[in-house]
Every structure is written in structure tokens, then in C-alpha cells.
Amino acid sequence: MRTSTRTDDDLLSSRDATSFEEFYVRHVDTVLGYFARRTGDAELAADLASETFAAALAGRRRYRPSAGAAGSWLFGIASRKLADAQRRGYAERRMCRRLGMERIELTDADIAYIDALGETALLDGLPVAQRDAVRAHVIEDRGYGEIAQELDTSEAVVRQRVSRGLATARRMIGRQP
Amino acid sequence: MSQDFTTRLQLQLREAALREERRGALGRQLAGLRLAAPGPAATAGFALAAVLVAVVVALGGIRWGGEETVSNPKVIGDVPLAENLGTIGAGFGSVWVADTDRQRVLRVDPRTRRVVAQIATGGDPNAFGGDPVITVGAGAVWAIARSPGTDGGARVLRIDPRTNRVSARVTLRPQGAPRFFVLGVQIIRGVPWAVGAQGAIELDPVTAAMRRFLPTELPAGEPYPLWITGTDTELWVLTREQRIDRYDLDSGRRAGSLPVRLPTAVGVLPYPQGTVLLGRTGELARIDPDDGRVAWRRTLGTMIGVPVLIDGTLWIHASDTDGGRDRLVEMDLETGRVLSSTGLPQFGAADLTRSGDDLWISSPAGHVMIVRR
Numbered sequence: 179m180r181t182s183t184r185t186d187d188d189l190l191s192s193r194d195a196t197s198f199e200e201f202y203v204r205h206v207d208t209v210l211g212y213f214a215r216r217t218g219d220a221e222l223a224a225d226l227a228s229e230t231f232a233a234a235l236a237g238r239r240r241y242r243p244s245a246g247a248a249g250s251w252l253f254g255i256a257s258r259k260l261a262d263a264q265r266r267g268y269a270e271r272r273m274c275r276r277l278g279m280e281r282i283e284l285t286d287a288d289i290a291y292i293d294a295l296g297e298t299a300l301l302d303g304l305p306v307a308q309r310d311a312v313r314a315h316v317i318e319d320r321g322y323g324e325i326a327q328e329l330d331t332s333e334a335v336v337r338q339r340v341s342r343g344l345a346t347a348r349r350m351i352g353r354q355p
Numbered sequence: 356m357s358q359d360f361t362t363r364l365q366l367q368l369r370e371a372a373l374r375e376e377r378r379g380a381l382g383r384q385l386a387g388l389r390l391a392a393p394g395p396a397a398t399a400g401f402a403l404a405a406v407l408v409a410v411v412v413a414l415g416g417i418r419w420g421g422e423e424t425v426s427n428p429k430v431i432g433d434v435p436l437a438e439n440l441g442t443i444g445a446g447f448g449s450v451w452v453a454d455t456d457r458q459r460v461l462r463v464d465p466r467t468r469r470v471v472a473q474i475a476t477g478g479d480p481n482a483f484g485g486d487p488v489i490t491v492g493a494g495a496v497w498a499i500a501r502s503p504g505t506d507g508g509a510r511v512l513r514i515d516p517r518t519n520r521v522s523a524r525v526t527l528r529p530q531g532a533p534r535f536f537v538l539g540v541q542i543i544r545g546v547p548w549a550v551g552a553q554g555a556i557e558l559d560p561v562t563a564a565m566r567r568f569l570p571t572e573l574p575a576g577e578p579y580p581l582w583i584t585g586t587d588t589e590l591w592v593l594t595r596e597q598r599i600d601r602y603d604l605d606s607g608r609r610a611g612s613l614p615v616r617l618p619t620a621v622g623v624l625p626y627p628q629g630t631v632l633l634g635r636t637g638e639l640a641r642i643d644p645d646d647g648r649v650a651w652r653r654t655l656g657t658m659i660g661v662p663v664l665i666d667g668t669l670w671i672h673a674s675d676t677d678g679g680r681d682r683l684v685e686m687d688l689e690t691g692r693v694l695s696s697t698g699l700p701q702f703g704a705a706d707l708t709r710s711g712d713d714l715w716i717s718s719p720a721g722h723v724m725i726v727r728r
Contacts, residue, residue, distance in 0.1 A: 195372035199369050199372065206361050287359065
């Protein structure tokens, strides 16, 4: 959930630790879910997510808003890390080491959580409005009224977005190999 | 449901970001302390300029659309060599580039563009601009490897291009400057000098041993100069008081002081053909080295690198952080006129060097871009 009105571009372009932390909070679950779904391995997903955010932190000076949205930039890193891991058979930890970040051992609860994120990663393929609505209602278990208030829209619109989003997700599941 | 992993990762990233912030504060102090050697030895000396000299402030920059002129130069290569690259130089039939990800020097065959040798240097992977910092000239490849956590303590490595091995290794501890903050090596009058925040140290070209230390003075309260560079006769120090203090290389005595009339100046390049000031926000100006009068002034985007001078023409990497591609701009040193502007395939440049008819640009993302003039 967003904790401020600042854009991702703004957060990533800022050089302070707080801004990057907010950027991380916004995206960590999506990134973890992305890796979990594509690897089917929570531990590998965790390593890849760590390495992706470490690379984003180390490389944010190179981010140019003109070249694309911050989220796209982050997923560009994520997809390269994934491809690299698939080629090597393991996740590199070069950027984590560079930043002095130790490997985090997962608990059973962590693994369950990451696996669950992988299952919801299908939402990534939804239009933004539908995805936000489905995530808020289905995953975060928030009421239609609360979501409508946050999005400054009507409850009916939120219901419609959730309904259409779930229908789209079901169709996407049907297309999975 | 536990979110312990994400919380722990968040804490790790926070600590890493705070460390980076602390390093950044020091880095900003040093951002202007870029070192470059003028004249024919410039190709080697410019390798000292670690990254770019400017930061993001979009004031009065020209728009690339209006600046585009004939673009004869062509990008003929975009070659990934490492995860990150830093300084670059040419010599001994090769292009030498710093792999700042793995702290090594890569020797590249300019014809095949392949790495033919790798020389480990060590150094601080988190050093500002990345380690090693390399310079090619005076019969060797010179690399600076800073020591992690010692406030600038550093070693100079001499790499023998005949063997691709480190032939000498010296820790710089000049008398009177226990913490000499070295940033690079410049080739001045054919001799290597380690140049840093407190002055310059002449090195033996064969053994890398310290020959003599030429200390410089700074205004009260100024921990580092904005820039320090050598000419054939003098050492020039750009201070935050907007003056260039000049020291005689032989006697070490102050030889004069020059006013700087470019308020954003963070670098000065005293070429024999003309003296150029580099501004923090993409400005470039040619000045009279006797009285500091500005002959011409241009702004290239919002961020520029350190140029190389070839036959009276400046070649300089420029970015426009508000939009548009990074470019290699060709300028006439005499008039300041833009002769060409070539779009580049990568964002950002760490350094630039000449290799035959080509210009090689190292990028922080680990590529070298090759532009045929």
C-alpha cells in the first residue's frame, strides 16, 4: 500500500534512504511474487528479490524517468536477474555482497508467504486499475467502501473492477501451459 | 502470516542506503576533484576523471533538437565487458578499462574488441567512482586501488604492459600528509604523478617509488579543492573561492592565482591550445589563462563528462537528464561551435578515450561504446 503521494519516479530519483525504502515497500511483494511464480522456488525467489533490490539501490543514479517508469526499470533488472539465474542455475549475490547484505535464511512462514505471493502474481497481467482493486479487496481483505474512498471513486466502480479483474485472471490461468 | 523476510530485507536495504548516503556526502565533496592532464598526454591523464563532473540541475540547457547538426561520427560498437566499468585509456596497442565490479583492469584488443588479459588490482568496491582508477602512459598502466575504510588511503600499482602483471606496488604516505587522499595518476612531462586532495606526488616511472611531494594549500575551511591538474610547468588547483591557484612544478612555490568567471565551474583543463572550464550543470567555457576572461560559453544538456582534445576539437559526453539520449558532442575549441552530435546507445559515461580513429566510451552499466570519428 502506498504510504505517500510521491510517484515511483520521484522516489527512485531521490537519493535518500527513506525514499528508496518507500519504493521497496511498494514493490517488494510484486517482485517476490514475480520470481516465485516463474521459479516455483521460494528460496530462489527470495535470493533474486534481494539481488534485484540491491542492484536497484546501487544503480538508481542511472535511472532516467525519460527512459521509462520506475516500475518498468525495476522489472527490467528483475528479468535480467531471472534470466541470469536460469542460465547459471543459481542466483548471484554480487550486488548484495557489494552492499554488505547477508543472505537471509527463510522460515517456513516466509516460504509460505512467498509461495502465496507467487499465486497472486497473475495479477501483474491485469490492467492497473483492476489489479489494484483485486489486490486491495481479495489479498488485503479491505472493504469496497474503504478502497473507493482511497481511490476517490464510487463503491460500484470498485466492485466492477474487482469483478472484471478476477474474470480476467481466470482467463489468464486458463492460458497457462 | 509472516512477512519476516521482507522486513529483514527492508532493514538490510535501509542500512545499505544509509551507508551510501554517508559515502555520498563525502563523494559530493570530492565530485569536483577530478583530475585531468592537458596536452598530448591527455589521453592518459583524462582517465583520472572517475565519472562525470556534473549533477542534475536543468537550468538553461540547450535542447538537443535545436543543437543537432551534421552527425558524421557513427556508433560502430556497443560491447558488454563487465557488470560495471570505470576509467578507460589507450596505449600499447590496446584499450585498458577498469572493471569496477571486480576490481581489475581489462586489456581489450581494439580490433576484435575482446578482453585479452585481466589484471586484478584490489581496491574498495564501494569507493566513489569505483576502483581501480587507471591511467595509461609513462611506459605503464597505472592503477589506484583505495583501501576500504581508511579515508582515502591508497596504493598505486604499476602494470607492465609487456607481461600484463603488476610490476610495482606502492602505498602513498607522503611526509606531512599522513592521509593523502589520492584520486588518480596523471602523466606530466612524461612522468607519473599521483594527484590528490593535498597536492601531488611525483613517482618513479619504473619502481613507482615516491620521489617528491608537492603540497598545495586550500582556503580555510575547505577540505578539498574542486579540481587539481598539471600542466608542463605548473600544478593548477581550482578552489571553492572560485580561483585557480597555480604552483610551480619545479620549486613548489605558488606562481599565481586566476579568477574564475564561470560560477558553476568544477573543473579546469589547461590545454596548450586553450583553457577550458567545466561547469556543474553542463556548462563549458573557454577562458583566457592570463586573466580568466571568458571567450565563449556553451551548455550541453544537463550533465557533461571530461572531454578529450583531438586536433583542436573537443569530444565530450553529454547527457540531458530531462529527456533525450546521451550524446557524444564534437566542438571546435577555438569558437565553441558544435560540429556534430551523435546519439549513444547507453545512458551514462564513466570515461572517454581515443584509440586510433575511434573514441571509446566506458559506461557504468559495463559496456564500451565505440564511435568512429
